[in-house]
Each structure stands twice: as structure tokens, then as C-alpha cells.
Amino acid sequence: MRRPVTRSCLIALIALATAxxxxxxxxxxxxxxxxxxxxxTKISTDTSLGLASAGLxxxxxxxxxxxxxxxxxxxxxxxxxxxxPNAKLxxxxxxxxxxxxxxxxxxxxxxxxGGIRAVFTGGNGVSGSPYNLGAMYSATATSxxxxxxxxxxxMSHSTTIPATxxxxxxxxxxxxxxxWPGGSGVAxxxxxxxxxxxxxxxxxxxxASGSGTVVGTTLARESDGSVWAAWFTESFASDQGYWxxxxxxxxxxxxxxxxxxxxxxxxxxxxQSVAFAAGAKGGGYLAYCVPTTTIxxxxxxxxxxxxxxxxxxxxxxxxxxAHVAIAAAPGGHxxxxxxxxxxxxxxxxxxxxxxxxxxxxxxxxxxPSTSELDGLQAEGSQGPLDVxxxxxxxxxxxxxxxxxxxxxxxxxxxxxxxxxxxxxxxTFTVTDVGDPVPGATVTFxxxxxxxxxxxxAPVAVPAGTAAGSYQATAAKTGYTSATFxxxxx
Numbered sequence: 001m002r003r004p005v006t007r008s009c010l011i012a013l014i015a016l017a018t019a020x021x022x023x024x025x026x027x028x029x030x031x032x033x034x035x036x037x038x039x040x041t042k043i044s045t046d047t048s049l050g051l052a053s054a055g056l057x058x059x060x061x062x063x064x065x066x067x068x069x070x071x072x073x074x075x076x077x078x079x080x081x082x083x084x085p086n087a088k089l090x091x092x093x094x095x096x097x098x099x100x101x102x103x104x105x106x107x108x109x110x111x112x113x114g115g116i117r118a119v120f121t122g123g124n125g126v127s128g129s130p131y132n133l134g135a136m137y138s139a140t141a142t143s144x145x146x147x148x149x150x151x152x153x154x155m156s157h158s159t160t161i162p163a164t165x166x167x168x169x170x171x172x173x174x175x176x177x178x179x180w181p182g183g184s185g186v187a188x189x190x191x192x193x194x195x196x197x198x199x200x201x202x203x204x205x206x207x208a209s210g211s212g213t214v215v216g217t218t219l220a221r222e223s224d225g226s227v228w229a230a231w232f233t234e235s236f237a238s239d240q241g242y243w244x245x246x247x248x249x250x251x252x253x254x255x256x257x258x259x260x261x262x263x264x265x266x267x268x269x270x271x272q273s274v275a276f277a278a279g280a281k282g283g284g285y286l287a288y289c290v291p292t293t294t295i296x297x298x299x300x301x302x303x304x305x306x307x308x309x310x311x312x313x314x315x316x317x318x319x320x321x322a323h324v325a326i327a328a329a330p331g332g333h334x335x336x337x338x339x340x341x342x343x344x345x346x347x348x349x350x351x352x353x354x355x356x357x358x359x360x361x362x363x364x365x366x367x368p369s370t371s372e373l374d375g376l377q378a379e380g381s382q383g384p385l386d387v388x389x390x391x392x393x394x395x396x397x398x399x400x401x402x403x404x405x406x407x408x409x410x411x412x413x414x415x416x417x418x419x420x421x422x423x424x425x426x427t428f429t430v431t432d433v434g435d436p437v438p439g440a441t442v443t444f445x446x447x448x449x450x451x452x453x454x455x456x457a458p459v460a461v462p463a464g465t466a467a468g469s470y471q472a473t474a475a476k477t478g479y480t481s482a483t484f485x486x487x488x489x
Contacts (some may be wrong), residue, residue: 022028037136037407038365043081043388044068044402049104050372051164054388054402056106056379057116060082064379064386067095067106067118068402070431076102078120080145083298083386087406095139095148100125103161105273107168117180118148129447130196133159136166136178136395138192147255151398153194157202167273169219169227171248177227179247181214186229187374188219203247204252205229208239216274222448225249225280228305230276230286232269238262238389242274242288246304257303258310259290259420272375281332284438287313287324291330297321300338304355313346315361327378329387333409334434335380336389339366339373346376350409352433359433360410374400383478384408411437411482413474415444419487420441423463426486430455430474438475444486461488 020372035475046055048071055067064083069076077097082092095118096102102122111117118139124131130136136156155178170188179188185206191200207214215232222228229246240259245254261268268291275287284305289297300316303309313336320342327335332353333340339346351363366373367389375390385407392400413433420426428442428449436455441448446466449457451474459472467489475481 005189026239029097037362037364038087038405040403040405041087041089041209042367042401043083043092043402044079044247044330044398045070045447046289046401047071050374050390050392050400050401052104052301052390052391052400053164054377055106055108055118055377056108056377058379058381059116059143059145061143062382063090063145065116066388066402066404067108067120069102069104069106069120072097075099075125076122078102078106078118078139079473082145082403085384085406087386087404087405088347091146093146094351096124096150098125103166104163105166107166107178109170110174111167112174113142115142116145117151117170117176119155119166119176121156121163121180122165125186126337127244130154133196134161135159135197136161136180136189137196153192154196154198155192156180156187156189157200158187159197163218165215165273167217167229169221171221171227174224176249177219179217179219179229181217181231186214186231188229188244190248190347203244203251205251205252206249207233207235207243208237216270216272217322218274218276219247219286221280222278222284223280228276228284229276231295232261232274232286232288234269236263236267239434240265240267242286244276244284244286250306255305255391256288257288257301259301260288260309261291266296267291268296270324272323272325275336275375277324277328277334279328279334280328280330281353283355285334285355287325287326287336289321289324295319299466300324300336302334302336302351302355314349314358318342321347321371322411323376325376325378327380328384329380329385329409331435334437335378335385337376337378339376339389341373344357344370346389347408348378348387350433353435359412359422362407362410364405364407367391367393367405369395372400407411409433410457410478410480411440411470411474411476413442413482413484415472415484419489422460422461422465425458425460428459428472428474428484430457430476430482432479437474437479440474440476440479442472442474446472
């Protein structure tokens, strides 16, 4: 059985690949869905890579595109999967293959003319080839994401891009931006260059200690167009913890998340990309484990960049949280997710649009026969939330593979007054974590009403209705339906 590549064997893999190839490391259309959750779908083959992360990108048609690396028998490949409604695997194929090394963290961003761009590092093993230098490369496809073409040139001046912890996004103009751990901090590069390596120098955010290891770099574009980087500094010095910095259009002073680490506390590095996202209504948000001297994750905190305090995420205080993920949703809502190692379950909780409170959490069992969950990611930009997990199963001979499941936000329904007389009107209100939901259909006593912009729908109780308790329901495409028991007296 071929064992998956994990962090413990990465150094040996890097040395082997470098010797041969100068490679430094190896909307969803919701339909009429109102069910709370779909079933898990396996969306990749076994990858033989335990230290890996998929690239996620949602195209305008609602489909989720997933890029993932695989260790083949004697080479590496980049592959894609396309996921449709209800976590259905619509297509899968190859971006490139036969390389002596590829990025274990490929990233997908917006490409030219409404298409998709894959950003990755690696080496094709061909002597003299510009794609054999270990720079940051890219490939593009149409929005279908089925046929990919390598882009001439590179996205880095450096030719020592690591196999993991890379990230990418785009500026509001569509110009791609890439980042990776580099030297004594976070390296980044704006734009593509027809040359390899790029003639333009890379930018750098230096870590304070000058010798810390940068882990889990993540890029996000704010609503004002600025691009921010987030990462974890594993220095075992005073600057150990989670950090953010604006890198374009002008670089700003970096800032550390409150209570996110120190040399006297347990090492709470994320073991995947840092959970960082830009809210649809502005602001950057970072979710991370807060440690104590002996516990790596006493609870999960959500911090709006620039504020003095972070908020404790409800339900995250079991001391077994790991693999924290975040996803922005329409209207300003945010999802925070994590895997509970003690329960073998994934938890997801959704904020209101102002990101000042959370609604009820959702809990789902890990994919079938999970023996180890190696990574957790999510994408919810068009409403439904795709949860992507990298899972090692108990099946003999299996190696880690990617699985997808979809969640819907939950509606809440309330009636006023709670007890109504026959012939009177009951006013129903439909909300999403306290925010009004227009266009929802409320059904009560055989009557149907649609909520207005305030999430309100009045329904008259027919004269002669017998006293008793009656159930009202609220439904809207893309949400889990809600019920409320109204009394007639």
C-alpha cells in the first residue's frame, strides 16, 4: 500500500523533487431544496496526499469547481472536480499530469473573460523548461472548467515556492495575486509576467522575530478592493500567533489577532490554511483557536480585523476543536466551521448579516468510515454552503480523498400574537439569524402568504376555526424550512 504524503515526510519529498526538477516541495443552483443537509459525496480519487488542501471557486452558474493534487505512481498531477446542486459530482478530469512535483495547495480564482484560473507551483521534469523552475504558475479555463491551458510565464520572482501553505485571490480589476511562506515572512506577487521567473520582485511581510515559520497563508479581497493576507507565525517567540496585513494597493502595518498565541501557550497552529474571509458588507474576519498553556484549542474566536476584542464562537468550547474554516455568504452572513476530534463530527454555525450574533448551529457526522480528517474548507458565496473535507478512511489500502456535503441556512418562523382568535389576523415573521427574509412562503390553515421586505406575512384565521394548536410553515428556496405552532382560541 502506498502511504499518503504527510507533514512528517514532506522534507524528504522536497529534497528528492529538488534534485530532479528544481521543485521546492511537492452557486450553486439551489433548485427547490429545503432539506437541511445532503449526503456526503466523494468528489476525488484517493490522492496519497495527507498534507493537502483543495482550491475552491464558484462560477456564476452556481457550480463549485474544486482543484486537487494527486501523487500518482511515479509523478504528480493536478485534477478538477465540478460539484452541482445537492453535492452531485457533475464532472472530474485532469488539469495537468506527469509532473515531478505540483503544489499540494492549488488555488482557484477568477480568470479572464469569466473563466477560472488555477494558481500553483511545481516542476514538469523537463530540463530547460520554464515550467521546471519551481516558480508560481497558472493555468486558465473557461467557466466550464474542463479544458485547461498553461499560461506563459509565472507569478513569482522566487523559484523556491513551497508545496503547501500557498494562497491566491484577485484584485477588483481581475489581476491575480499569489502568496506563500517565503524567507522570514509572507511573500506575495501581484500579476502575471511573461517571464519565468518574473522580473518584478516579490513583496514581503516580515515576521517580527525574523526566524518564525509562516503557516497557512490566506488571501482575501475586501469590499474596498484592498487585498489582505492572514497567516500563523510559528516562532515560539513573542510574535507566535495569528496575523493579518493589507498588502495592496499599499502595504500597511500588520496586526495580531487578540489572544491568538504566545511562546508560553500551547502551539495552536491551524494545520491547514488560516480561516480568513472578507465579509460581503465589508471587514475582514479571522477565525482561530485560542490556546491555554495545555490546550491547543480552548475555544474558537472570531475577530473582525481592527477591533479590540474577538467573539467566542458558540459550541466551540469542547477543547477538541480543530481544522477551523470560514466562508462568506450573501448579505454579509458568515459561516464558521470546525471538526471536533472527540466527537468525529463537523460543526457549522452562521452569523447574522452584521456579524454580531450567531444562529443555531448545525452538526453533521464526518464522511463514512473516517479514521482521520486532514482538512476542512467551505464555500458559500451564493447561499448554500459546500463543506469540503479531506478524509482518510478506515478502508484497507485507501489514502486521503476529498468529500463534499451541502448545508442550507435555517429559517426561523414566529407568529404574533402567539394565540389568536378566529376571524383575526396573525402576523408571521420569517428571519435568518434575526435578519428579515423577504419572499418566503408561509402556509397556515391552508392559506399561503409571501413575506414582504421586512420578512412579514399576515394571515387571517378563518371564522369558525376550532380552538386548538395549528402548525405554520415557512419555506424559501435555498433555506431549510421552519415551523411554528400557533394557537387558536
